[in-house]
Amino acid sequence: MKIATWNVNSLKVRLHHLLDWLAANRPDVLCLQELKLEDKAFPEAEIRAAGYYAAFSGQKTYNGVAILATSPPEDILCGIPGFVDEQKRLIAATVAGVRIVCGYFPNGQALGSEKFAYKLAWLDALTRWLFDSALPAHPNLVLAGDFNIAPEAADTHPEWKGEILVSPPERAAFQALIECGLTDTFRLFEQAEHSYSWWDYRMGSFRRNYGLRIDHILVSRTLRDACRACVVDKTPRKLERPSDHAPVVLDLDRSDKQK
C-alpha cells in the first residue's frame, strides 16, 4: 500500500502536475494540502477520471485539504473535534482499514506572533485528539501532511538561519506527537544526507538544495513494522511552475492485514 502526501500550493494551478504524478506513481492514498479553492471548485471529475475517489475540505484563497484514494474513503471527518477553527486544515478518512489523517499544519509566521500561538494551540489540540480519541479508536493510523516543522538539525540545510519551523517549542510539539506512539517513517530508512521536502521559490533555493524537511508521514505502532520504504520524490519540483513542496511517499506492506 502506497501512501503519499503533497502540498500542491493551489490545486487549480497544479492539477496537471497532480494528474501526471498520479498516473506515474499510482499511490493507493494521496493526502493533499493547500488546495486554495472552495469545495464547489474541486476538480472531482478530473480526479475521478484518473481513477481516484476524493474526500475534501476546501476554502477560498488559503488552506484546504483532501484525501485521494483508489477505494472510497469512509468515515470522513473534517477539522479537529472540539477545536473551533475557520481554517480548513485537517481531514481524516478510513481507506482499506487504515485511518488516514491529513493535515496542513499552521505556519506560525514568527515566534511570539498571534499566528505562532495559533500554531501551538492547533498542535496541542491535534495531539490531544489523537491520543484521547483517534488512536484508541483506530490503531492502524497514518498522520501525513505539511507539518511546517523540521524536527531535527538534519532536517534543515546546514546554513539555515530562521527560527520559525525549527524553534524549540515547535520541535517539542512534534515530539509530543511522537510520544503518542507515532513514528517518523522517513527516519526508519537510510536516506541521502540533506534530504528535504520544501525549497523556497526565491534565491535559487532548489538549485542550491537550500531546503527543509517539513512534510512527513507518521504511522502508529501497529503499522511501524509494515513500513518498507519512505522517500521524497523531487521529480515534480523540477517541472515548470512547480509547487514549492515535493511529494513524500510511504510504502506499507499490508499483506498480513487479515491476521
Add this chain to the structure above:
DNA sequence: ATGGCGCATGGAATGCGA
C-alpha cells in the same frame, strides 16, 4: 541574505507562505 518568488484577490497593490 528574508530582499529577490509564486499564488490569490481583483483588476493595482497587498497579504501571505515557509
